[in-house]
Amino acid sequence: MLVSWKYKDRDTLYQSLDPRARLIFVLVLMLALMQVWDLRLILLFTAAALAQWLSSGLTFRETRTFWLIMLGFATALSLLTLLTGNGGWGTFVDTHIIWQGPWRWMTLSSERLAFAVAQFTRIVTLALFFAPIPYTIHPARYGVTFKGLGVGDKFAVATDLAFRFVPNLAHDFQTTMDAQKARGYELERAGGALKALRNLAPLLVPVTIGSILKGEDVIDAMDLRAFGTGPRTWYHRLVYRLRDYLLIGAAVVTFVLVSVLNLGLATFGDLWVPEVLVRLAS
């Protein structure tokens, strides 16, 4: 069983940016985006997310799974919210009723339709902001990236180790499955969900317990090298450049601007209902 990370080295502007700057950028913009339901404002964030995506050099072919899953998720979430009630913490009240079903919750209004479109766009935008991360950060750089973001040495090392353990554990899993199959084990044995779960025990238990016991060697090796007694140095060094500061600055300014306007103006960021939808109700 081969584990392949989605990361590829690309000579793109996006990948030339410091991974810390990219993470701060998307996290801060996420906090800003979460404050608005106005589709016109959300589309500005969508444009930024698309610009980020295009600058990352990712192709549809290599990200097909992400698009399929994400669009399916956003569509289903918006549709179910449209059908089951008002979303968005009292963002709107059904004022312009287009259709009323036999039950009170079965209401189709201009506001609900506008909210569904805004919600769909916001979910897609949020997912789009985070999507390039696994494709553009080298698996061996996560530890030093988190360390650079202020996470303690121990957690940064644990992150690094986790990425390194993945191929080994996938290999152990394959070896265990082969050994169990040689003893007559069938993963796909017929049965309900409960039986299917129980069937996994002969695979799950040896791999888990075996990896914990093997971890003792790693613990001993680290202890012998005095792990945790002082600050660590890292093989890779991350250095912020002007473009990284600009990226972080743009995100922070956007967040402050959106937050201040949201607090100061009574209707800023509220749901926008286009006139064409209001006319549908009349």
Next chain:
Amino acid sequence: MATQTGQSASGTGNKWIKPLIPLAIIVVVSVVLLYVGGLINVMTSGEGSAALPLSSWLFSIVAGAVVIYGLYVGFADRPIWQVGTREVVYMAIGAALYGVLSWLTNFIQLPSISLVSLRPAAVIPVFFGIAFGPVVGFFSGFVGNVLGDALTGWGVYPLWDVGNGLMGMVPGLMLGFRNRERALNTLTYVVAGVAGLAAVLMLLNWNYTVSDFAGNEFAVGPLVWIPILAGVLVVGARYLFAKNIDTAAAVVWGALGVIVGMGFAAFGGIIQNGTSPGAAFFGEFVPAAGSNLLAVAILLPILLSAWTSAQARSGR
């Protein structure tokens, strides 16, 4: 061992000062944003005072900061939160295992509206939390979910990453009790007490109405069956597994972890994605928590039993 002792001593010395700087930054930024927002409000509406929105929020901000500071100071140096070499390695193993096993089972999709899959691997962060503590449990769930989604090519979903982390952290809190029976009894009494109190309050205020997100009002009385059912289920589970207290404690705390973690991720979507409570509950929480609860109930006792035997054999 010497390493861990030295670190915990230095960590204890800093616990009063360490949280002050981030908390002060959060309070100052919040106050500045509120003040500037208030000024804009005055300039655009021409009425009221800039101090009004600030003063109404200031108490909440300071009170929140004081509560967080108190929790940190009170619990930071408890043994269950300490991280040594052993915990670092188990965090990495737990995360890698959860990532690989999730990746293998992400293909089995359950009918739901979110990225919820039949994930037997959900037992991994719960097991690591119970065996090695809440920090290891949280890390295994959080980073493991990131790894699993990255391997599958699904992207990054912070809300679900934190939810999976909580799923591992909450069961680990039982290590804070003197023994597993005490952990089980405490949880049973707390749930039964809260459920009983809620039921009594609802019965006494049968016609009291509350508003849902759509502004519709409904009476709380007819919903009294919810806390009663929850209380009966928890107390029933406690006595159903009375013969094996260790397993019962692990399964009940594991179930609590699944409910808290998946509840956080599903209902957090109401704020982040604007989902309706119905969509969050039926579309996300029920499928995610349901399948994970099954995995915990069936696989956790088997894993714990194997781990106990392995510990006895290895002498660790």
